[in-house]
Amino acid sequence: xxxxxxxxxxxxxxxxxxxxxxxxxxxxxxxxxxxxxxxxxxxxxxxxxxxxxxxxxxxxxxxxxxxxxxxxxxxxxxxxxxxxxxxxxxxxxxxxxxxxxxxxxxxxxxxxxxxxxxxxxxxxxxxxxxxxxxxxxxxxxxxxxxxxxxxxxxxxxxxxxxxxxxxxxxxxxxxxxxxxxxxxxxxxxxxxxxxxxxxxxxxxxxxxxxxxxxxxxxxxxxxxxxxxxxxxxxxxxxxx
Amino acid sequence: xxxxxxxxxxxxxxxxxxxxxxxxxxxxxxxxxxxxxxxxxxxxxxxxxxxxxxxxxxxxxxxxxxxxxxxxxxxxxxxxxxxxxxxxxxxxxx
Amino acid sequence: xxxxxxxxxxxxxxxxxxxxxxxxxxxxxxxxxxxxxxxxxxxxxxxxxxxxxxxxxxxxxxxxxxxxxxxxxxxxxxxxxxxxxxxxxxxxxxxxxxx
Numbered sequence: 219x220x221x222x223x224x225x226x227x228x229x230x231x232x233x234x235x236x237x238x239x240x241x242x243x244x245x246x247x248x249x250x251x252x253x254x255x256x257x258x259x260x261x262x263x264x265x266x267x268x269x270x271x272x273x274x275x276x277x278x279x280x281x282x283x284x285x286x287x288x289x290x291x292x293x294x295x296x297x298x299x300x301x302x303x304x305x306x307x308x309x310x311x312x313x314x315x316x317x318x319x320x321x322x323x324x325x326x327x328x329x330x331x332x333x334x335x336x337x338x339x340x341x342x343x344x345x346x347x348x349x350x351x352x353x354x355x356x357x358x359x360x361x362x363x364x365x366x367x368x369x370x371x372x373x374x375x376x377x378x379x380x381x382x383x384x385x386x387x388x389x390x391x392x393x394x395x396x397x398x399x400x401x402x403x404x405x406x407x408x409x410x411x412x413x414x415x416x417x418x419x420x421x422x423x424x425x426x427x428x429x430x431x432x433x434x435x436x437x438x439x440x441x442x443x444x445x446x447x448x449x450x451x452x453x454x455x456x457x458x
Numbered sequence: 459x460x461x462x463x464x465x466x467x468x469x470x471x472x473x474x475x476x477x478x479x480x481x482x483x484x485x486x487x488x489x490x491x492x493x494x495x496x497x498x499x500x501x502x503x504x505x506x507x508x509x510x511x512x513x514x515x516x517x518x519x520x521x522x523x524x525x526x527x528x529x530x531x532x533x534x535x536x537x538x539x540x541x542x543x544x545x546x547x548x549x550x551x552x
Numbered sequence: 553x554x555x556x557x558x559x560x561x562x563x564x565x566x567x568x569x570x571x572x573x574x575x576x577x578x579x580x581x582x583x584x585x586x587x588x589x590x591x592x593x594x595x596x597x598x599x600x601x602x603x604x605x606x607x608x609x610x611x612x613x614x615x616x617x618x619x620x621x622x623x624x625x626x627x628x629x630x631x632x633x634x635x636x637x638x639x640x641x642x643x644x645x646x647x648x649x650x651x
Contacts, residue, residue: 229576229578234576237572237575238572241568241571241575242568244571245564245565245567245568248564248567249561249565252557252560252561252564252597253557260605261601261602261605261608261610261612261613262610262611262612263605263608263609263610263611263612264608266610266611266612277511278611279511279611279614279618280511281611282614282615283615283618283619287612287615290615290616290619291619294619294622294623297623297626298622298623298626301626301627301629301630304630305629305630305633308633308637344514352510352513352514353511353514354511354618356515356519356618356619357511357514357518360515360518360519360522360523360622363518363523364518364522364523367522367523367526371526430622434519434523434625434629437527437629437630437633438523438526438527438530440629440633441527441530441531441629441632441633441636442526442530462555466555466558466559467558470558470559470562473562473566474562474565474566477566477570477573477589478569480573480589481569481572481573481577481582481586481589482573486579486581486582489581489582489585490581493585496589496592500592500596503559503596504599507555507559507599507600507602507603508603508609509599509602509603509609509614509617511614511618512595512599512614512618512621515618515621515622519621519622519625520592520621520625523625524588524625524628527625527628527629527632528585528628531581531632531635532581534636534639534640535581535635535636
């Protein structure tokens with residue numbers, strides 16, 4: 219399962235042919251279904267365009283994500299949180315000690331010094347501009363996580379030094395708190411008051427950006443800086 | 459053939475060929491690099507289809523972060539499992 | 553052939569390629585790649601459908617795909633973490649038997 223492929227590890231030719239034929243048949247059937255079914259039912263663009271003035275933002279995708287279907291986004295932040303919690307035991311609690319001298323290339327270090335502030339700036343811009351043009355929390359969070367990966371690759375800092383837990387939780391907490399608070403005002407969970415919708419969406423997005431970036435960075439850190447094998451962090455190690 | 463359709467056909471064919479090459483190669487490193495290239499080409503496809511929001515996210519995640527994750531996992535699967543003290547050198551063939 | 557139909561067919565073909573890649577290669581990392589390729593195919597069908605009412609583009613599938621991309625990368629990272637952990641805990645004899 220973990221070995222590089224070699225010729226004798228591949229399944230027998232007969233099985234491969236049967237699989238290939240079955241998949242080709244399935245693909246052709248799906249294509250036929252798409253071709254025969256013709257134009258799909260009218261989409262929701264008219265409904266979105268009609269409700270856009272009440273959403274607090276001007277970008278229809280952001281309006282759908284954080285206002286019309288904000289339940290989806292809330293649960294997606296929850297999914298990210300659950301994934302982060304699931305991999306938290308695999309996290310290295312202290313920075314690995316670099317026993318062998320790591321050669322940090324001067325060109326890479328200089329480039330990172332120049333690039334990372336720019337990437338962080340672009341992330342902030344994307345977060346803000348999401349209300350008016352393509353951009354938003356997901357893009358900004360992914361960009362920030364990319365900056366963190368770059369920084370850790372250049373040997374700038376260890377991802378284990380990141381205060382992960384508060385950063386992971388802030389998105390879900392702020393989103394849920396805002397959802398409940400507006401629910402108390404307007405009577406429906408996640409139903410923003412029209413006048414304050416723009417500000418609330420920006421607050422939620424800012425918190426979500428931090429959590430998305432932290433989650434992605436944590437997931438990368440678990441893979442790049444593994445815990446030593448043996449008992450996981452948090453389990454009691456027998457005194458030896 | 460109009461230039462628009464040429465772009466579409468080239469993009470579509472490129473995406474399919476890259477996906478096939480990535481999944482049919484027996485060299486894992488090659489597979490991962492081809493997958494990252496696939497992410498970049500798919501980004502152009504999203505932009506071509508007018509989904510700019512999705513294109514930005516795909517550029518950052520599909521082509522950037524997923525590649526970093528996969529390469530980090532690939533590097534770990536090349537070292538000998540078990541005790542980290544008997545970690546193999548780069549010449550170890552897994 | 554219209555643009556959205558062409559990209560729908562591309563997406564379905566991508567799904568098929570991913571399914572083959574999921575079933576045939578024995579290495580677990582390549583299977584994870586294959587699941588991602590399948591997901592990309594599904595996204596492509598959705599985006600092509602959203603584009604089929606051009607010039608008005610339906611933003612709802614775009615939002616769904618955006619959500620899907622982030623969830624897909626989280627799922628991939630979880631799978632990779634579990635694979636690496638299992639690999640680190642297994643020894644050589646086990647992994648030969650389990651292949």
